[in-house]
Amino acid sequence: MDQAPHFTSANELTELAWRLIVQACTQRRHPFHTPTLSTLSERGPESRCVILRHADPSAWELRANADVRSPKAQELLSDPRCTWLFYSFPDHLQVRCYGRTQIHHLDDIAAEAWQKSQLLSRRCYLAPMSPSTPLDEPNSNLLPELADREPTEEEAQAGFANFSVMRCQVEQMDILSLRFDGNVRIQVTPNSDPIWIAP
Numbered sequence: 001m002d003q004a005p006h007f008t009s010a011n012e013l014t015e016l017a018w019r020l021i022v023q024a025c026t027q028r029r030h031p032f033h034t035p036t037l038s039t040l041s042e043r044g045p046e047s048r049c050v051i052l053r054h055a056d057p058s059a060w061e062l063r064a065n066a067d068v069r070s071p072k073a074q075e076l077l078s079d080p081r082c083t084w085l086f087y088s089f090p091d092h093l094q095v096r097c098y099g100r101t102q103i104h105h106l107d108d109i110a111a112e113a114w115q116k117s118q119l120l121s122r123r124c125y126l127a128p129m130s131p132s133t134p135l136d137e138p139n140s141n142l143l144p145e146l147a148d149r150e151p152t153e154e155e156a157q158a159g160f161a162n163f164s165v166m167r168c169q170v171e172q173m174d175i176l177s178l179r180f181d182g183n184v185r186i187q188v189t190p191n192s193d194p195i196w197i198a199p
């Protein structure tokens with residue numbers, strides 16, 4: 001797409017944002033597949049890429065997976081406020097989702113996501129050291145015997161203890177559509193009509 005559509009309906013823009021977010025859950029090369037998740041850490045805001053695993057436009061919900069020992073999961077446990085940032089160059093669209101993210105660990109939501117995950121992804125959750133542990137030398141933190149293969153279903157099972165789902169309840173979205181002849185921007189919440197705001 002050379003240009004974004006000329007939006008005159010804020011609802012249409014909201015629908016487009018959710019449509020792209022839903023598509024991105026299953027399309028690995030989709031520009032929205034790896035949003036930036038920002039949390040609040042002791043030293044201030046912290047941001048990182050995550051893989052978008054699930055999105056539900058009717059519930060205004062986003063999900064991604066993380067090691068429960070990781071700084072991001074621990075930050076969200078102490079303060080669930082967060083922002084998920086998406087940008088699609090081909091769609092000329094930026095979407096910011098503000099909300100609160102709960103950590104699901106050893107519960108039904110975690111178990112369902114674990115079942116859907118690939119064995120190779122599960123390998124990361126068998127990491128012997130907590131993510132962000134300082135090291136004397138480069139170390140992948142993979143179990144040495146699994147460095148060159150995926151674990152079996154049985155081997156992977158121990159990783160479930162470290163696996164968590166970050167489930168965000170989106171409370172507000174800020175959507176910016178870029179156009180040569182003028183950008184447009186809206187703010188929208190689940191329970192109110194979107195409003196146009198100056199880009």
Ligand SMILES: Cc1cc2nc3c(=O)[nH]c(=O)nc-3n(C[C@H](O)[C@H](O)[C@H](O)COP(=O)(O)O)c2cc1C
Nearest residue numbers: 034048049050051064065066067070071072073132
């Ligand atoms: C493309 C991409 C996708 C990523 N997806 C995830 C993810 O889904 N979950 C995750 O915990 N880390 C993911 N990471 C790694 C994080 O961005 C981050 O570097 C790491 O988890 C440490 O984060 P933390 O110290 O803030 O917890 C991804 C990194 C990249 C580059």
